[in-house]
Amino acid sequence: MTDIVLRDADPVLVDRIRRVAEARGWTLPAAMQYLLEQGLHVYEGDGSVRLDLSEADALQAAIAALEQIPSDPGYAAIGRVGPPAGG
Numbered sequence: 154m155t156d157i158v159l160r161d162a163d164p165v166l167v168d169r170i171r172r173v174a175e176a177r178g179w180t181l182p183a184a185m186q187y188l189l190e191q192g193l194h195v196y197e198g199d200g201s202v203r204l205d206l207s208e209a210d211a212l213q214a215a216i217a218a219l220e221q222i223p224s225d226p227g228y229a230a231i232g233r234v235g236p237p238a239g240g
Contacts, residue, residue, distance in 0.1 A: 157185060 159167075174184035204212065 157182075157189075159185070 170184055170188065171181065173179075173188065174181050177184065179187070
């Protein structure tokens with residue numbers, strides 16, 4: 154495998170990479186490889202986001218909970234589109 158050397162990297166970027174590695178229990182080289190691969194997938198692919206199963210389940214549960222909010226003229230109407238005017 155080819156060694157990758159990151160010279161003159163912004164310290165904030167290096168810290169972010171290090172935090173990802175620590176949070177996942179990865180070595181710094183493993184984190185770099187994973188992050189590069191994922192970044193390439195985004196730029197080479199269609200740009201869609203793919204959630205893992207637990208993230209998808211949590212998002213689905215949140216959407217289902219929001220759909221249960223009863224209609225009212227106040228907060229429940231936020232973000233909802235009403236019927237077209239005059240229709």
